[in-house]
Amino acid sequence: MATRPTGDLTGAATAVTPVAVVRAVGVRRAFGPVPVLNGVDLTIAAGEVVALLGSSGSGKSTLLRVLAGLDGDACGEVTVPARSAVVFQEHRLLPWKRVADNVALGVAGRDVAGRVAAALAEVGLAGRERAWPAELSGGQSQRVAVARALVRQPELLLLDEPFGALDALTRLRMQALFQRLRAEHRFAALLVTHDVDEALLLADRVLLLDGGVLVEDVPITVAHPRTTDAPGFGPLRRRLLALLGVPAGPDAQ
């Protein structure tokens, strides 16, 4: 498959977009003389889950940080919903706050405690409100981080390799949890990952970042709920891996 020019790509994306929650135009970011993002155009529709694939150092996380408003030195136009939440690769819980206070961080309004308890129950940690982060396992901590995002009822969820640091079994459970939460809350999400299977499993669309621009836009049309052994995945996986420069198997040339 040939690489399509970027302009083509966004045109195709916006054509099928009902309401865009994320609109980024011409995002550029350089670290010193090295450009990392070289004019990225990105649109994410309401309720759409977009996976951002790319090899290590391709600028995936940089793009996510720009969208999260954590990068003051990037240029370009970026529109994101006010209700956005971020889940990082590390849980980033404040060790001096109990689980409930971590989830409630910055949450205002009525019945915060009730909403926190509901969010914790949704990620399978009901009743752990009083625990210290240090008492939790890696997977549990990451669940709390997801609850901290959920309690804000985000229109957009920004996920930076959220399950990348977890062991394989925990990762599978977290992916299932994400699918369930997504079906329930219908948030839009940008999922930065280097795991092709994870992208296929969770995303409606896979974007490939290479050389600072989005070089591929692959819609994933397999019906939800998905499993990694769904029939349509084989060719897609091989194609994405080839685009990432990885041979699909030991017999590949």
Add this chain to the structure above:
Amino acid sequence: MTVTEDAAPRTGTAAGAAPKAVATVPVRARRGPRVRRWRRLVSPVVLVLAWELVSRAGLVSPDKLPAPSDVLAVGWRLARDGALGAHLAQSLTRAVIGLAVGGGVGLLAGAVAGLLRLGDDLIDPPVQMARMLPHLGLLPLLLIWLGIGESLKISLVALGAFFPIYLNTYAGIRDIDERLVEAARTCGLSAAARLRHVVLPGALPALFIGLRLAFAAGWLSLVVSEQVNAQVGIGFMMMEAREFSQTDVVVLGLVVYALLGLASDLLLRVAERRALAWRRGLRAT
């Protein structure tokens, strides 16, 4: 696994006696310190007893070193006639005011230098230079500036407390994980809220180290300044006693200083354990 010889049998008895225990390791950890705490008392008690015996036997003249019981007796006498209380109150007042002033200024300066780049550039260089000066060496200059009154003693204590508080506040703020601050930002926390929820609790462990060092430096400054020239205070009591060769009162003063240091350290430990309760979880895992 290396198990010390006396630890192994203890595990067995403790595991049998405590069915609540989840694992054998914490059981041993709980039983061990209690025995060790008593064991650690043995040598100090033996030393005091030896001192008492040596004094009683007349091997050391009471002018050089009175027996511990004599020191206790003179302490009791001075406590009853109110002299000890008056000296102690004056010394404590100096310590508290000095620590509050020096600690407060140190905290403020450390926070400004730690949080703001401009503050760092303006405050840190002179403080780092002044830090190299042993603050007790300033005594002659302070005597010229402030005379021999209360302000001299309070200034010296404040100077002693300032540097450890400043340095540890600064370091504590600088050592905060930037990723946590970032996460707080994505949660919509304002700069003031980040200060309260992330920076302050994150710098607290370092601040407690600073406090402990400040207490130690403060007591040292107090001892020195009270022996220079004072009308009241534990140090004055000791210097006066020296003139009259009341060695028992001199030793009593030392004991009071030691107890004050011990009490302040204990107080700080309790406060630390309460404020840093979240760290206990860290230690458990």
